[in-house]
Structures are given as C-alpha cells and as structure tokens.
Amino acid sequence: MTNWPDIIGIPLWMWIFGLPLAIALFAAIQAEIISRIFQPLWAILDRVYTISGYIAAFFMCVILLITIGQMGSRWLGLTFEGSTEFAGYAMAATSFFALAHALSYGSHIRVSVFLNLNSWTRYWLNVFALALSAVIATYFARYAIKTNQMSALLNDRTQGQDQIPDYLTQFLQLFGSSPSQWGTVLDQATGELIYTPMWVPQLAMSIGTVLLAICLWDHLIRLVATKRSAIRQEVLE
DSSP states (O other): OOSSOEETTEEHHIIIIIHHHHHHHHHHHOHHHHHHHHHHHHHHHHHHHHHHHHHHHHHHHHHHHHHHHHHHHHHHTOOOTTHHHHHHHHHHHHHHHHHHHHHHTTOSOOOOTTTTSOHHHHHHHHHHHHHHHHHHHHHHHHHHHHHHHHHHHHTOBOSSSOEEEHHHHHHHHGGGSOGGGHHHHHHTOOOOEEEOBTHHHHHHHHHHHHHHHHHHHHHHHHHHHHSSOOOSSOOOO
16 A cells, blocks of 8 residues: 555556645636635535534533443443543544544634734735645555555554454445445445444544645635635634
C-alpha cells in the first residue's frame, strides 16, 4: 500500500494539497468568480459542519448513558462488560466529530494579540494560520485513513472485553465496497458477537480529521475570496 498512489495519473498529494491550494490562489485573483461558484457549496458545507456537531453531541450523550449503565449495573450486582472501552470510543468520536463544528464557531483557542494590531495584519495572519493548519490537518487525515486501512488489513481487534454484533461490521463494510459486492458482504454476516475490530472506532477519527481538513481549506478559500472570516463567532482571549 503506497503512501501517495496515483489517481488518474496524478499523485494523491497533488489532489489533496495542490488542488485546494490552487483554488485558494485562484480565489485571490478572481474572487468574484469563486464566490459565485462556491456559494451553494459553502451553504452545504455549513450544514455538514452543523451535523457533525450534532453527531458529537450524540456521542456525548452516549457517554452519559454508559456511565448511568455502569452505576446501575453496580447497584444490581451485574457486569457491564466493555463499558469502559465503549465510553472511550464514544469520547473519541465526540472529540473528532466536534472539530469542524468547533472551528466554524470559533471555539478553537487562538492567540489574538497580533490579530488585533490592524486589519492588514489580521487578514494575512489569518491566511497564514489557515493555510498552515489546512496542510497539517490534511496530512493528519491522510494517515488517519491509512491507519484505518492497516487495522482492517491486519484484522486488529480490541484487547478489552467489548464485543459488537458481526452484522454491524458487515454493514459498515458496505460503504467501502461497490454495490455489486454488497450481496457477498451481507452473506458473510453471522449475527454473532465478536471482539471489536479496531477499524470500527477508528472510523470516527478518519471522518473527523477529513472534515477538519475540508473545513480549514474551506475557510481559507472563503477568507481569500471574500476578504473576511467566515467563522461565525470568534472567541478572543
């Protein structure tokens, strides 16, 4: 499995780094054209970031329910196997799904001393920070996905007591296979409890980092095209 495979004859790194950077540079030259073309896409992405925030909130509620279940099982003298592991998975999902939403609403910590000097400094420091963050987040997302792929390839399983139904893993595999293979994938489902494959909880990490990378490139292009930040509420410390 190569690090940067070719897609349509072009290395992957050109697609995930070069293409969005080229769009940002074009936005600096033709801001009106980019704004007109990307306006519908920006509205869709805003909804995606909001949905990711709702998903993060859902997993936070899952943590609460697991905690209540642990308390109830102790009072009843029962064993809640895998509760610690499931709470950890839910906590990771909460953190990663919240990244893009938190960025859009200015919830990430920023040092704003130099941003408040003047509008010119504020604009260019924002451009530099978003561009650097987008590159780092994209690199992180690439290797988060690769980690997920390696876990599936090695059939890495949890070392804890948590188990999930086998048909859940088969259902998730449908999204990574072609429709012609769905029948074969579903036929392999047994319904038995299996120790959790590590790629299942790692999906939240992959999806969350991809959303963060998209969000950073998105806000960089918006800033360059409109000359103002699209972050709704900036928290200044």
